[in-house]
Amino acid sequence: MAADNQRVPSAGGARGPTVPGAGTGPLRAGGSFTRLQMVDDEQRFSDELPAYMQHKWGLSDVGFDYNMVAVFGSQSTGKSTLLNRLFGTRFDVMDEGNRQQTTRGIWADRGTDAMPVLILDVEGTDGRERGENQDFERKSALFSLAIAEVLIVNMWETMVGLYNGANMGLLKTVMEVNLQLFGADREGRTLLYFVIRDHVSTTTLESLAATLRKDMERIWDGLSKPAGMEDTRLSDFFDLKFTSLPHKLLQPEKFEQAALTLRKQFTDKAAAGYVFRPGYKRGVPADGFPHYAQAVWEKVVSNKDLDLPTQQELLAQYRCDEIAAAALAPFRAAIEPLRPRVREGEIVRELGEVARGAREQALGGFDEQAARYHADVYKKKRAAFVQTLDGELHSLALNQVKNAQSQAADRFASESHRALEDAAAKASAEGAVSAEHSFSVVVGGVRRRMTEWFGGIVKSLAIEGAGWSLESEVKQLESMLDATTAKLRVAEMERTLAQLRRNAQDALGEVIADRMGSPGDGMWAGVMAGFDEAVEQAEAQLRQRMELAEVGGAEQRQQLVCKLRRSVWEAMVESLREEVADQMVLLKLRGALEDRFRYDENGLPRVWLPSDDIDAQFAQARTAAQALLPLLSRIETSASRVLPDPSAAGAGSFFPAGFSAERSLTLIPAGRARELAKRFGREADALYLEAKRAMVTTQNHVPAWVLVLLLVLGWNEAMTILFNPLYLVLTALVGGTAVVLYQLRLWGPALRAINGLLSAANDHVHELLVEAVNRTEPAQGGAVSRPSRRSARHGHAKGVATDEIELEPLGDGSLSSPAGDATSADTSADADRLSGGGSSSSSSARLRHGADTP
């Protein structure tokens, strides 16, 4: 080992390492040192690297055909010794008698025997000389990890399984920063070759390797990985390889032998386990290596992320992570069962309480254990832990609030709709819309309820100290409710417009039916007056409703007024068109004709006399009736106060888009009018003929010879009347009465009165007869004679005292008495006599004989 113990002063490589013959030859010449302190212990990078690459190591021209090896491990664990064994280098080895740090900074050398390998001997970690300041060891370790294809991780067997002892904390930090700095565009993976020194125990290499592999996986899982690399695995960046060496002092031969075998893995491409694989190459040609290495070093040195923690900090970080993970488990166990319920849209009432309890418990557990560690780390880790907890709670609370938000919005819409319908029903029952049933009060009430309900849910989810709030969701709900209110308002106004239109149409319907029922001068003026009144009334009501519904903006209000006006106009046109349907027009024309033709100026029916000029009258009446057709054919709006001139600009507030005065004001187009005129002409002709026939009938005379015949035949009777004063007076009386009745046109009523008198007299006589029969029957032994009549009529052998006895209809020729039945004939004759000629009313008269009939 004496050969290893040549010491090199630790002067900075940049200022010229003590390398005899430096810069004099391509390779190690005659035992001269060719090593270079690439980075000195004050973190300065040597500017002699290009010269060494070219002249000392002869590597500048090898292109990609070289390899990079670095070593990582605690101080004085035989790193330099191992490298010298493997590569024939002459890195400094500690003097056994003087246990102090030998390697300061980062040294580089090329392997012997033309081995195209650049080897970095890196200052050991956990050095007594650097004490708490671990800045350099982290930077050098990171630098090694970044540029080496193979990183030899050197450790005693006794370190395996330890965290700090095995530099796991340091490795974690270094790997983390390495991932951040070089992970994204890194070329080539790295082989982490664990060399376990002084393997003397019975624990197998496999077992030791398994422990280390597990530790490495755990470290990787615990790394905070940059965005986009969260799912990367250890194997994406590193291969792990393990070997062990016997104790150098206790088993020197075995040690040398094992070292020799290991050397082959670095030197002999054909050897089993040859370490340099193409996949580990960094893709940097040898002549660019000095520049590349320097750039990497500068990046490592200048990076702020590398203000790496002390050992206590590392421990605190590790433990705080472990404690946080342990505290997170019960926290998740408490809230996870609620998650599916919330996801399904349920409003979980207990969510806030459970969340607060779980959070408090998790933080309490964390604080209790983690507060003992490095204060700064604890604070940072606590903040991160709180962030994790609150992140999970926030997503859950947000889901719940979103559920509540959509429920509140839906309920607001449906309940407002219902409440508005109820209010409308009450308002119509009361005949007016009071403030209590107004849109703003009704909808405002529902809105207040929904907002309070939602506010209660938001409040129940509040967590003191949590870095989030649900204020924006509250605002969001307000905007949703605003939008729904606007929609409801539009619907309410539509409903109001429809109602006002109905009211206006009803009112207008009456006016139109009245005015157009008897068309003539002033008809349109009357219709338009009704229209004006309907419009003004509807507008006044609309303005009141808009006020109550808080319809905002003059423009919006004006639009609604216009809509209402058009609506009333359309309602009127609709009613008018119904009034001018074919049959209605014909009826009106016929009515007008009849009014003039069949009735006189006093409204009395005309009786056409031969002297009347029926043709002239008819022609006059028909002309007057026909003149109504053009009047009915077109709406005349000029009399309206509110309607603008339809053809003028700005008439749009009443008339719908595409309004054309010519087309829209015409109720009966010319073609249809002609057709109606024709039909009316035919109907008028029929009326004329009927009148003519009536006049011909009145003109008919009794022929003279009939009168002569009457005189001859009735001469005696006439003389009797003439010379008998009684007859004469009676005749004069009857004749005079008849003349008066005729003159007064009272024939009809007189005949009806006579008929009525006869009918009343008939009934009275009938009742008298019935009474008389009832009185006379017992005296004549009717009890004997009646049954015999009944038996004859009905074929019964015996009479029954309780039987009902019917009187046959009197005077009815269809009576079905058997011929030759004397009793029946008698009865019939009696009946004829009594009825005085056969009244139908008497035919249903009945006599009842009970057992107790006297």
Ligand SMILES: Nc1nc2c(ncn2[C@@H]2O[C@H](COP(=O)(O)OP(=O)(O)OP(=O)(O)O)[C@@H](O)[C@H]2O)c(=O)[nH]1
């Ligand atoms: N027990 C034991 N001692 C060793 C072994 N290898 C080297 N040593 C001794 O350990 C001491 C340190 O060896 P170095 O090779 O200088 O260790 P190092 O890790 O390079 O030391 P630094 O460069 O100072 O970090 C020396 O006295 C070596 O003789 C080994 O495998 N087992």
